[in-house]
Amino acid sequence: MKMIQDIIKKWYKNEYTFGAEALRIAFGIMFLLVGVKKFRMGLTGFADNLVGGDGHLAQEIPSIALYIYGLALPIAEFVAGLVLLLNKHVKEAYFAIAVMYLTFIFGQQYDGNTSKVGTEYLPGLLTLSLAVFFTVKSGKGKSKK
Numbered sequence: 001m002k003m004i005q006d007i008i009k010k011w012y013k014n015e016y017t018f019g020a021e022a023l024r025i026a027f028g029i030m031f032l033l034v035g036v037k038k039f040r041m042g043l044t045g046f047a048d049n050l051v052g053g054d055g056h057l058a059q060e061i062p063s064i065a066l067y068i069y070g071l072a073l074p075i076a077e078f079v080a081g082l083v084l085l086l087n088k089h090v091k092e093a094y095f096a097i098a099v100m101y102l103t104f105i106f107g108q109q110y111d112g113n114t115s116k117v118g119t120e121y122l123p124g125l126l127t128l129s130l131a132v133f134f135t136v137k138s139g140k141g142k143s144k145k
Contacts (some may be wrong), residue, residue: 016137023131028084035078047071094132101125
């Protein structure tokens with residue numbers, strides 16, 4: 001019972017804390033699982049699929065750059081998710097996720113796949129903005145001097 005009371009106190013310090021914690025955990029689980037999914041494909045398999053894609057971007061960006069991105073992305077997703085779940089370096093993890101989202105949006109826009117941008121990535125980026133807002137307002141996002 002004491003453990004439950006401690007969790008409730010932690011999550012309801014102020015009106016923003018619950019939103020910050022819930023979104024941190026949701027993003028943590030989502031990015032951890034997306035990273036694991038790509039690991040299960042095999043890092044080189046995912047990178048090869050990215051390089052061998054038929055999209056416009058795959059034809060214009062050097063293959064080595066896409067291959068390095070394909071190797072780094074699953075690791076970055078997994079680490080960002082894990083860091084969020086461990087509640088360590090939350091601001092840095094949110095920044096990394098924002099950069100990932102922007103690369104996704106750029107790639108999809110470049111290929112003309114605007115429906116995926118509007119239905120998946122922009123809502124995710126908006127939710128990420130809320131997570132950062134709640135984190136800052138809850139007092140967790142204050143820089144230490």
